[in-house]
Each structure stands twice: as C-alpha cells, then as structure tokens.
Amino acid sequence: xxxxxxxxxxxxxxxxxxLFLLSSGLTVIFSMMGVLNFAHAxxxxxxxxxxxxLTRWIGFWPAFVLAPLLVGAVGMAVERYGLRNTHKHGHVAxxxxxxxxxxxxxxxxxxxxxxxxxxxxxxAVLDFPxxxxxxxNYPAYKIxxxxxxxxxxxxxxxxxxxxxxxxxxxxxxTHPSMVGHLGHNVGRVFMLVFGVGSAxxxxxxxxxxxxxxxxxxxxxxxxxxxxxxxxxxxxGSLPGAFIASLLIGxxxxxxxxxxxxxxxxxxxxxxxxxASPLTDIWNVTIAQVAPILPYxxxxxxxxxxxxxxxxxxxx
Amino acid sequence: MRKLIxxxxxxxxxxxxxxSAQETIKIGYIDPLSGGGASVGExxxxxxxxxADELNAKGGILGHKxxxxxxxxxxxxxxxxxxxxxxxxxxxxxITQGNxxxxxxxxxxxxxxxxxxxxxxEVLYFNYAAVDPxxxxxxxxxxxxxxxxxxxxKMEALxxxxxxxxxxxxxYLINMDYSFGQSVRATARKMLGEKRPDVQVVGDxxxxxLKVTDFSPYIAKIKASGADTVVTGNWGQDFALLxxxxxxxxxxxxxxxxxxxxxxxxxxIKQAGLEGQVFxxxxxxxxxxxxxxxxxxxxxxxKTGISVWYPRAVNEMRMFKAAAEKANxxxxxKVAAALEGMxxxxxDGGEGFIRKDxxxxxxxxxxxxxxxxxxxxxxxxxxxxxxxGWRIVSKIDTAQxxxxxxxxxxxx
Numbered sequence: 001x002x003x004x005x006x007x008x009x010x011x012x013x014x015x016x017x018x019l020f021l022l023s024s025g026l027t028v029i030f031s032m033m034g035v036l037n038f039a040h041a042x043x044x045x046x047x048x049x050x051x052x053x054l055t056r057w058i059g060f061w062p063a064f065v066l067a068p069l070l071v072g073a074v075g076m077a078v079e080r081y082g083l084r085n086t087h088k089h090g091h092v093a094x095x096x097x098x099x100x101x102x103x104x105x106x107x108x109x110x111x112x113x114x115x116x117x118x119x120x121x122x123x124a125v126l127d128f129p130x131x132x133x134x135x136x137n138y139p140a141y142k143i144x145x146x147x148x149x150x151x152x153x154x155x156x157x158x159x160x161x162x163x164x165x166x167x168x169x170x171x172x173x174t175h176p177s178m179v180g181h182l183g184h185n186v187g188r189v190f191m192l193v194f195g196v197g198s199a200x201x202x203x204x205x206x207x208x209x210x211x212x213x214x215x216x217x218x219x220x221x222x223x224x225x226x227x228x229x230x231x232x233x234x235x236g237s238l239p240g241a242f243i244a245s246l247l248i249g250x251x252x253x254x255x256x257x258x259x260x261x262x263x264x265x266x267x268x269x270x271x272x273x274x275a276s277p278l279t280d281i282w283n284v285t286i287a288q289v290a291p292i293l294p295y296x297x298x299x300x301x302x303x304x305x306x307x308x309x310x311x312x313x314x315x
Numbered sequence: 316m317r318k319l320i321x322x323x324x325x326x327x328x329x330x331x332x333x334x335s336a337q338e339t340i341k342i343g344y345i346d347p348l349s350g351g352g353a354s355v356g357e358x359x360x361x362x363x364x365x366x367a368d369e370l371n372a373k374g375g376i377l378g379h380k381x382x383x384x385x386x387x388x389x390x391x392x393x394x395x396x397x398x399x400x401x402x403x404x405x406x407x408x409x410i411t412q413g414n415x416x417x418x419x420x421x422x423x424x425x426x427x428x429x430x431x432x433x434x435x436x437e438v439l440y441f442n443y444a445a446v447d448p449x450x451x452x453x454x455x456x457x458x459x460x461x462x463x464x465x466x467x468x469k470m471e472a473l474x475x476x477x478x479x480x481x482x483x484x485x486x487y488l489i490n491m492d493y494s495f496g497q498s499v500r501a502t503a504r505k506m507l508g509e510k511r512p513d514v515q516v517v518g519d520x521x522x523x524x525l526k527v528t529d530f531s532p533y534i535a536k537i538k539a540s541g542a543d544t545v546v547t548g549n550w551g552q553d554f555a556l557l558x559x560x561x562x563x564x565x566x567x568x569x570x571x572x573x574x575x576x577x578x579x580x581x582x583x584i585k586q587a588g589l590e591g592q593v594f595x596x597x598x599x600x601x602x603x604x605x606x607x608x609x610x611x612x613x614x615x616x617x618k619t620g621i622s623v624w625y626p627r628a629v630n631e632m633r634m635f636k637a638a639a640e641k642a643n644x645x646x647x648x649k650v651a652a653a654l655e656g657m658x659x660x661x662x663d664g665g666e667g668f669i670r671k672d673x674x675x676x677x678x679x680x681x682x683x684x685x686x687x688x689x690x691x692x693x694x695x696x697x698x699x700x701x702x703x704g705w706r707i708v709s710k711i712d713t714a715q716x717x718x719x720x721x722x723x724x725x726x727x
Contacts, residue, residue, distance in 0.1 A: 004539035007564075011531050115349040116357055117552065117579070129565060136538055137565035212528040213552060217350050221528065256522075256532040257539075287536075288492060291523050 003134040016249025017149035021204035025197025031236025041223035042105035047205025052120040060123035068203040075198025110216035117215040234311020255290035343402030343410040348387035351525030354578040392421035416495040419445025451673040455722035474506040487542035492521040499548035530560035555579025562587030581698035599626035599663035600705040601696035626662040673722035
C-alpha cells in the first residue's frame with residue numbers, strides 16, 4: 001500500500017506539473033487580454049511535433065531549446081497578426097479566432113505528420129531507471145520532466161514577483177491603459193506574454209511528447225482539462241493555477257489507484273432485485289469515473305465558488 | 316484517315332461498354348484512420364489494399380476488379396453509421412470493419428435494417444476483428460460474417476492453457492471499458508473460476524477506451540496487488556502504452572493477451588525485457604512454419620513495411636472470392652448464401668468453416684509467446700526490428716474451438 005501511495009504521489013505531482021506548465025501561460029494570457037485561448041493546447045501539440053522533428057534532425061538537446069522558441073515565435077505571430085487585428089471587433093471575434101486556429105493547427109499537423117503516433121523516443125542518456133522505490137523503478141526521464149517543470153515554475157515566479165519586467169506585466173494585467181500612459185508599449189508586452197505563454201506550452205509538449213503519445217489528437221485530449229485547471233484555480237491567478245494543477249494531477253492519479261465503489265462501501269445490492277441500471281451504477285469503481293472527476297469538479301466550483309480557488313473576480 | 320477515326324471511336328465505345336459491364340467491386344473499409352485507433356486502422360487498410368491487389372493481379376473476382384474504399388470512423392459507432400451510409404450511397408455492397416465491437420454491433424444493426432428496407436440493394440458486413448460474442452449469439456444477423464474467433468473462444472483456449480501453468484497464482488484483469496473489454500473480463504473470471512479455482516483474481520480494472528496516454532497509475536496498482544499474471548484484451552495504443560508503462564516501472568509479470576502483436580506492442584515488450592512472458596492468442600503468426608503463408612509474409616513485408624497481423628483478413632478476402640465463384644455472382648444475397656457452411660483451407664494451414672447457425676468462422680488457433688529467435692531459417696520473422704518474434708507454444712484445432720451459440724438466425 002505504501003508503495004502505491006508513493007508511486008501515485010510521484011505520478012500525480014508529475015502530471016500536475018505538466019498541467020501547470022500549460023495552464024500558467026493560459027491563465028496569464030487570459031487575465032491580460034481577457035481572451036480564453038482555445039488554441040493553447042495546440043501550441044503544446046506543436047511543441048511535441050517540433051521537438052520530434054528537430055530531434056530527428058539535430059538531436060534531443062538542441063530540440064529541447066529550439067522547439068519551445070519556435071512555438072513561442074508562432075505564438076507571437078498569432079498575437080501580432082491575428083489577435084491584435086481582431087481585438088477591435090471584441091472578445092467574441094478573438095475567441096472564435098483561437099477556436100478556428102485550434103482546428104487549423106490540428107489539421108495542418110495531421111497533414112504533415114499523419115494521424116498515427118510518431119516515434120518520438122526518450123533520449124538515450126535519460127533512458128534508465130533513476131531509482132527504485134520498494135520494487136518499482138522510476139524512470140529518469142520522468143524525474144527530468146519534474147525538474148524542468150519545477151525550474152520553470154521558480155523562474156516564472158521570480159520573474160513576475162522580483163523583476164521590473166514582472167512589475168510591468170502585473171500592472172498591465174489590471175491597468176493596461178495606465179501602463180500605456182506611463183510610456184510602456186502595452187502592445188509589445190501583450191505580444192511577449194503571448195509568446196512566452198505559447199513557448200511554455202511548447203516546452204511542455206517537447207518534454208511530454210516522448211513520455212506520452214505524440215499524435216495529432218493530443219491537443220484535443222488535454223485541452224479540456226486545461227480549462228478545468230484555470231477555472232478551478234481562479235481565472236488569472238498563477239498560484240491558483242499551480243494549486244489546481246497539482247490537485248487535479250493527484251486526484252486523477254489517486255482515483256485510478258482506488259478500488260472503492262458504492263457496492264464496496266455499502267455492500268452489494270440484494271441479488272433478488274436482479275440486474276438493473278442501478279446495479280451497474282452501484283458497482284462502478286472510483287477508477288472508472290476517474291476521467292470525469294475533473295469535470296465534475298469544474299461544475300461544482302462554478303456553482304459554489306465561481307471565482308475559483310484563488311481568483312479575485314467573477315467572470 | 317476518317318475511317319481510322321471512326322474505327323477508333325467504335326473501339327472506344329466497345330471498350331467503354333465492356334468496362335461498365337465489368338463493374339468494380341467496392342469494399343467499404345470502415346475503421347479508424349485518425350485518433351487513438353489510427354495505428355491499427357492504417358495497418359488494416361494496408362492489409363486490405365494488398366489483398367485487393369493480390370486478387371486483381373489474378374483477374375479479380377469473376378473478372379471484376381476489387382477496390383477498397385477507406386472510410387474513417389474514428390472508432391466511433393455514430394461516425395461509422397454515417398460512413399456506412401456514405402458507402403452505400405456510393406454503390407458499395409460489401410463493408411468490412413474490425414476495430415471495436417461497439418462499432419461492429421452498430422454496423423451489424425445497420426446492415427440488418429438497411430437490407431430489410433431495401434430489398435434488391437443488400438449490403439454484407441464482413442467482420443474481421445470485432446470479437447464481442449453477442450454478435451454471433453443473441454444479436455446475430457444473417458448479413459454479418461465474422462472471420463475472427465470470438466472473445467469467448469479465445470478465452471476458452473487461453474484459460475485451457477493457463478490451467479496447465481501451476482506458477483499462476485494471482486491474476487490481474489485490465490481491459491478497455493466497452494462491450495468487448497467487459498466481455499473479456501466477465502469470461503475470464505468465469506472460466507478461471509471453473510478451471511483454476513485456486514487462482515485468485517487480485518484486480519479487475521476497466522479503463523477508458525483509447526484515451527489513456529500514461530498507464531503508470533494503473534501499473535502502480537497492478538504492482539501493489541502482487542499479481543504474477545495479467546490478462547488483457549487491450550489493443551492498439553492501449554496495449555502498447557500499457558506495456559511501455561510496465562517497462563518503465565520494471566513490472567515483471569506474465570501477460571496473457573489477445574492483441575500483444577499490434578503496432579507498438581512488440582517494441583514495448585522488448586523494452587520491458589519480458590522474454591517468453593507475453594502470450595498472444597491468434598489465428599496465425601508469421602513463423603507458423605506453413606510455406607505458403609511464410610512466402611506471403613515475406614512479400615507482404617517487402618511491399619507494405621508491416622507484418623501480417625490479420626491472417627483472418629486474408630481468409631476473408633480469399634473466401635469472398637471463392638464464395639462469389641461458387642455462386643457465380645457478385646450479388647450479395649447469393650454470396651451470403653454461398654458463404655453459409657462453406658469450408659476453406661485457411662491461411663496458416665488446416666481447415667476452417669463458417670457455421671451456418673451463427674456465421675462464425677471456426678479455424679485452428681494458436682497461442683504464441685514473444686522472445687528471441689534461435690533458428691533464423693525456421694523462424695525468419697522478427698517484429699518491429701526488435702530481433703524478437705512469435706513462437707507457437709500451443710495449437711488448438713478447429714474442433715476444439717467450437718462453442719455453442721444461442722443465435723436464432725432470421726433468414727430472409
């Protein structure tokens with residue numbers, strides 16, 4: 001049992017940190033521009049595919065640096081030539097733009113790389129068990145993913161809280177016109193933030209690609225969870241996104257590990273009742289409902305605390 | 316000059332007329348070509364296209380060319396019905412599908428309804444891999460033919476083999492959460508309980524179908540349960556990723572599987588170092604020792620770059636040709652009648668036949684294990700460049716695969 005708890009905690013934290021890499025960019029972009037970027041998970045997918053392609057051409061480590069930069073550049077271009085032009089037509093137009101973009105990216109990716117998974121492998125230097133807990137090996141690559149996510153988290157926190165750039169970004173979050181009056185180029189700040197947000201998603205893709213599956217529906221698989229994370233954590237709140245990511249990572253992992261069902265809690269239904277839809281519901285295990293738990297959480301949060309865990313405004 | 320043109324025009328007309336009389340037989344291939352099932356769907360498509368080319372090279376079926384029409388159903392029953400309708404509208408009279416019994420049941424229902432509403436425009440459904448037993452039992456249809464052994468037959472054979480393995484003490488079941496996975500889980504419990512009452516089922520898991528990208532939480536659970544054997548009906552990426560996670564965690568157990576040989580599976584087994592510990596039940600393997608099948612395998616690999624993963628598809632297409640020739644017609648109604656009870660020498664040798672009562676094809680099946688190949692002349696085929704390949708550990712003759720059916724066939 002102790003083994004299961006330790007391994008599940010590690011897996012949960014790892015998944016949570018990956019979610020955080022993605023949701024941090026999404027939530028900062030949202031609070032700054034008021035736009036929910038539907039294409040955010042697509043940048044994650046682009047990161048994975050760029051990472052795969054560059055790894056084949058020039059090796060994993062250069063790809064690890066270059067692919068997120070490339071995705072960041074794509075993100076900046078989207079902001080500069082797409083969102084900025086649609087901005088004057090209101091939020092709905094911006095929303096639709098990112099929505100369309102998500103589909104376009106998926107189609108383009110499947111046109112270039114096909115619809116089946118590509119062979120994106122863990123680099124040989126990291127392909128060994130890092131340590132053994134009880135009798136389970138923990139792969140070094142997963143530790144690497146964890147370290148990268150933690151480093152990015154600290155770097156992001158320091159940048160936002162301790163540097164001048166962070167100060168301007170924070171100011172632009174709440175008072176964009178005042179920041180503009182003070183002589184800062186708010187447009188450029190937006191573009192950079194969008195670029196950095198996309199690059200973070202790209203980085204998540206590069207490191208998650210070899211460990212999970214790199215294929216053209218990976219954005220669609222992860223996208224919905226991201227919205228749960230940022231709504232749950234509070235729209236626009238970075239610490240909120242952090243807590244929500246970890247919580248959802250842990251909840252999903254532990255839900256899989258648990259065997260409980262209503263039947264095991266209250267005993268099986270009287271067999272004389274016969275098989276009915278009720279017996280099915282009665283015997284469903286927590287593991288089986290694991291995939292829907294985050295969405296259930298989303299609904300509950302929206303009902304009881306619409307601003308989310310650490311959010312400050314309702315929207 | 317003018318004469319020449321007239322002659323040419325006349326010749327063209329004749330040729331054109333001949334072409335329309337020799338209408339091509341279109342086979343609608345409805346399987347996933349995108350999403351989580353794409354890797355298996357694409358392998359199946361390559362197989363059917365190769366088989367169509369093989370038939371066409373020998374003059375087609377009764378002089379008609381065979382064409383495979385690929386239709387992407389995203390492993391989704393609703394989408395499959397849309398694609399089936401599209402195929403029928405385009406003049407397709409034969410559809411084939413394999414991946415996902417949820418899809419298979421929907422298609423069987425579709426052809427049954429379509430054929431009762433549109434007499435004279437019948438459509439046949441050739442099923443090469445959807446193995447939910449209900450399709451040849453309570454939900455059987457006259458218009459459906461299945462070339463793969465159904466899940467109960469496979470589990471019967473697997474558990475018969477497991478009965479003779481005293482090292483099995485604790486079994487863990489992990490399956491995909493849909494009709495087929497649920498049926499594997501239920502039969503495994505029932506048959507193991509009958510044949511090996513001493514074996515303990517320490518876990519029984521259903522996970523979302525083709526949606527899980529990281530199986531490590533499930534592997535941690537299997538490990539914690541203390542299981543020495545896992546039984547799974549997982550296929551496609553759900554098998555490959557399950558084994559990949561097992562390899563990462565260093566889980567060393569025996570695996571009794573239906574579809575370990577699918578895309579990505581062999582690579583993951585090699586990576587996990589599970590030599591001789593992964594078993595698969597199938598109607599044939601590349602190193603079967605049957606000369607004709609091995610020659611076919613060699614040519615198939617050279618042309619498509621994948622191994623023959625569907626010997627049953629070969630049986631399906633060759634029997635289709637034989638049935639059409641027996642009926643001397645490509646009319647689906649006559650082909651269906653000819654297929655009923657038909658006997659056939661199967662791809663890997665031995666006789667199989669389609670049981671008239673339920674349209675299930677019975678054939679010899681094999682349990683094989685995956686590991687290094689000692690004799691390269693006898694066992695020349697490895698999988699996915701791993702250097703490892705399949706070796707037969709047990710053969711089950713046609714007569715031993717026959718389970719009773721509850722099908723009450725409604726004949727037209």
